[in-house]
Structure formats: structure tokens, C-alpha cells
Amino acid sequence: MLLRGVHGRLCKPLAHARALGVVRLGPNLEACAFGTDTRQQEPKRRTVVAEAGHLMKLYSQLSKHRLSALVMSTTSAGYLAAGGPVDALALTSACVGTMLASSSANTFNQVIETANDARMHRTRARPLPSGRISRQHALGWGVASGTAGITVLAAGSNPLTATLGAANLLLYVGPYTLSKTRSEINTWVGSVVGAVPPLMGWAAATGELVAVEPLLLATYLFMWQFPHFFSLAWLHREDYARGGFAMVPCADPTGSRTASLVTRYSWYLVPIPLAAAALDATSWMFAVEGTAFNAYLLYHAYRFDGDKSNANARGVFKASLWHLPAVLALFVFHSRRWELEDKAEDEQLGTLIQRIRARLTKLCLHEIVQKDEAASFCPVVVVEEVGAEAQNIATTAAHKEESLQARSDIGS
Structure with a gap:
């Protein structure tokens, strides 16, 4: 679109606006040709960004993001211990779902313990005791992150993983949190909660829990x-x-x-x-x-x-x-x-x-030592040799017993 300038010549809108003195161009553009003052818009944008960043920081503190990240890492270990093939969607869902469920559990924990946290030097600066976020807002975040976490586990991994995640969330918020002010047994209950994530990872990878590996990891x-x-x-x-x-x-x-x-x-x-x-x-x-x-x-x-x-x-x-x-x-x-x-x-x-x-x-030391047939002091080699010898003895004994049984049957 062309506009007629002050001298009667056709010009573009920006040139026309400059001619009228509406726009001042320089190192810092302060106004646009159509009267929109960016000096009014920029503070609003900065305020929105600052508020969003502040809110994310509060959610991160409610979630205890470092603890939740550690929990997520144990879930990924449980998944990868199952070997390949690695389903990227299932692994990502297991990790993200666990992170969200852990965030929810930590948030509810802080909602319940707000008064206790306010008395402790270590925790009184947390969002709830310090009054930087309302109880209702924190509850909303806890519900939202928990619901999202279990949904991600169910949709991206499988129902077994989601069930374990939901049960662990309830165990943390219920028996563990409520027992912290009542009995020393809370540490043992909390340790059960901490042992579940690798089971979730294994369940996400295999769809079952009947194996030695998840039991070892959980223990x-x-x-x-x-x-x-x-x-x-x-x-x-x-x-x-x-x-x-x-x-x-x-x-x-x-x-x-x-x-x-x-x-x-x-x-x-x-x-x-x-x-x-x-x-x-x-x-x-x-x-x-x-x-x-x-x-x-x-x-x-x-x-x-x-x-x-x-x-x-x-x-x-x-x-x-x-x-x-x-x-x-x-x-x-x-x-x-x-x-x-x-x-x-x-x-x-x-x-x-x-x-x-x-x-x-x-x-590897034991591989280097193993190359020398005269060297038998490598602990790994010794253990492997003892294990192999024990297995051979057991196999030989079983064969002898079968042979004797067969002769007995023939004689009768």
C-alpha cells in the first residue's frame, strides 16, 4: 500500500510516517508508524517472562528437582539393565512419568509439613513456609504433576509401570510423610519408596517383574x-x-x-x-x-x-x-x-x-593376568575357575546318580 506524502509524492507507509514525524529512527526504535509505543509493551513482556520464570522456580523447589532427578536416574537404570532393544518412547515415558510423579509426591509432602518446615532453618525458606506460594496453588501443582505423571507412565510405558508409580506416590504421601513426626520407622518406609523406581524401569522395559535383576536393584x-x-x-x-x-x-x-x-x-x-x-x-x-x-x-x-x-x-x-x-x-x-x-x-x-x-x-587387570597361564592369582579368574569346577562336579554327580538309577531299574 502506498500513501501520498507531504510533498504529494507516493511513498511507503513508514516513509510517510517518518515524514510526518510520527517515527523517530535511531539506535533505539521507540515508536512505530501506527502509534504503538513499544516502551509500553516491553515492560509487560518482561513482567510476563519474569513471572513465568519465578513460577517455574517455585514449581522446581516444590518438586525438589534434584531429588526427583536422582529418582528418575534409578528408573532409567532399571530400564537399561533389561538390555535391548531400547524403545525410546517407553524409556522417555518412564523417566518423564517418574519425574512428574516424584514432583507430585514431594509437593504434597511439603503441603503437609508446612508448619514443621517453618520451624527448621534448613527448610523455612521453601515456597510454602516463606509464603511465596499459596497452599491451594501448591495443591494444584501436586495434583497436576501427579495426574500427568501417572498418565504418561500408562500411555507411554504400560499399566504395570503406572500402577507401581501410583502406589509409590500414595506410599510416600501417606504412610511415609505421616509417620515422619510419629515414629522412627519412617526411614524404613521411605527406603521402600526409594526402592520402587528401578522396578518401574524394569517393568517399563519388559512388562513384568519376575527376574533377578530388578530384585537386586531394588534391594x-x-x-x-x-x-x-x-x-x-x-x-x-x-x-x-x-x-x-x-x-x-x-x-x-x-x-x-x-x-x-x-x-x-x-x-x-x-x-x-x-x-x-x-x-x-x-x-x-x-x-x-x-x-x-x-x-x-x-x-x-x-x-x-x-x-x-x-x-x-x-x-x-x-x-x-x-x-x-x-x-x-x-x-x-x-x-x-x-x-x-x-x-x-x-x-x-x-x-x-x-x-x-x-x-x-x-x-582390565584380570584379563591381562589371565593371558599368562602361570599366573592364577587374579581374583576374578579364581572365582570363575572355582565356579566352573563346582558346576562340573555337580554335573558329574548328577550323571552318576542317573546311571546308578538306570542300572537299578534294569536289575529289577
Whole structure:
């Protein structure tokens, strides 16, 4: 469209507006040709963006995003431990659904514990105690994220995974949260909650739970939470007592019971990598590596047992933070499921894992030692040889028994 300018010549609308002095062009454009003042629009845009960012930050804090991310990682470990082929939709749905369900559980937990959190130095700045978000708004977020999470699990994974997710959400919000101010048993209930996500991952991958691997993973998650949480609770024991929570360290002034539980459950982790290898769920290298990681955690547990200082408790807590992801990653990496032909065939991730294993084998101590026939001190080789010998003895004995039975039948 052309307009007639002040001198009677045809010009474009912007040129015409400039001629009339409506638009001032320069480094900063302050007005448009048709009278819309961007100086009024820009603050509104900034306000909307700022409000959206602030709201996302509040939702993230209600969801305890770091804890929810850790929970999601244990779900992915459960899925990948099942081997290939990896269904991208099912894996993504399992992770996203778990993250949303965990966010919902954490939100409801904070709604119920608002008064308790307000009395604790560690938690009084959270959105609800600080008054930065209303109770109704938080409840709305909890319902929305929980509903979305279970829906994603059901639609993208399968009904079994969704059922586990819904049951775990209810267990966290109900028995666990309500018992925190009533009984020390809350830590054991919470550990059950923490053990469920790898089961969800396995269920999303296979559609069932009847297998050794998910049981091992769930057991490991259950045991791991005690050194992790009791060390944290010892560091904040005065704050927990101020908030009215019934935690073991709050009724343990000397720390002897807390340290004993930390050490005991650290020991309970030790047989699990060995059992995983013995049951052929993983290779024996997982037993070696898992034992090394558990030994390091035990080292910190015994330091805390010898001296119940905050520094030693913090050592246990920090060790537990990297201990779990490392062991889960090793479990997935050494899972025998990736060695099955029907699992690994045409599976890029399975092929990648096999290639990495082949490269690492060149650096593996027990493989290097195994090449020398005279060297028999490699622990992995020794265990494998003992296992093979025991299996041969059992097979030979079974054959002899069958042979004797056959002769007896012929003689009769």
C-alpha cells in the first residue's frame, strides 16, 4: 500500500510516517508508524517472562528437582539393565512419568509439613513456609504433576509401570510423610519408596517383574538409603528435632546407634554385587568393582563409627552421593542381558556397550593376568575357575546318580 506524502509524492507507509514525524529512527526504535509505543509493551513482556520464570522456580523447589532427578536416574537404570532393544518412547515415558510423579509426591509432602518446615532453618525458606506460594496453588501443582505423571507412565510405558508409580506416590504421601513426626520407622518406609523406581524401569522395559535383576536393584536401593539418610539426619539432627520429626539421630545424643546403623547397612550392600555375578545377572567384573565401591563407603562408615563428628558424617553422605550412580551405571554396563543375541541384535546401544567392553578389556587387570597361564592369582579368574569346577562336579554327580538309577531299574 502506498500513501501520498507531504510533498504529494507516493511513498511507503513508514516513509510517510517518518515524514510526518510520527517515527523517530535511531539506535533505539521507540515508536512505530501506527502509534504503538513499544516502551509500553516491553515492560509487560518482561513482567510476563519474569513471572513465568519465578513460577517455574517455585514449581522446581516444590518438586525438589534434584531429588526427583536422582529418582528418575534409578528408573532409567532399571530400564537399561533389561538390555535391548531400547524403545525410546517407553524409556522417555518412564523417566518423564517418574519425574512428574516424584514432583507430585514431594509437593504434597511439603503441603503437609508446612508448619514443621517453618520451624527448621534448613527448610523455612521453601515456597510454602516463606509464603511465596499459596497452599491451594501448591495443591494444584501436586495434583497436576501427579495426574500427568501417572498418565504418561500408562500411555507411554504400560499399566504395570503406572500402577507401581501410583502406589509409590500414595506410599510416600501417606504412610511415609505421616509417620515422619510419629515414629522412627519412617526411614524404613521411605527406603521402600526409594526402592520402587528401578522396578518401574524394569517393568517399563519388559512388562513384568519376575527376574533377578530388578530384585537386586531394588534391594541395593533399599540398603543404600540408610547410610545416605542417617548421615544427613545426623548433620541436621537439631534442626529435625526443632521441626518435630522423629528421626533416629534426634533420640541418639551420643551417635552410637546412628553410626551402628550406618555401618550395618553399608555392610548389607557388600553381598549384592557378588550375588549379581553368582546369579549370572552381571559379569564378575561387577562383583570386583562393586566390592571396591562398597569398601570405600565402609571406610567412611567406620570413620564415623569411630568418631561421631559432623565431618565424618559428611564424609559418609558425600561418598553415598556418587556411590549410587556409579554402582547403578556399572550394573547396567555389566548386565548379561546385553550379551543375549536377541537383545543385542540391531541394537545401537548394545553394540556401543560391547565396543566399550572390548576396549576396556585391554586395560582390565584380570584379563591381562589371565593371558599368562602361570599366573592364577587374579581374583576374578579364581572365582570363575572355582565356579566352573563346582558346576562340573555337580554335573558329574548328577550323571552318576542317573546311571546308578538306570542300572537299578534294569536289575529289577
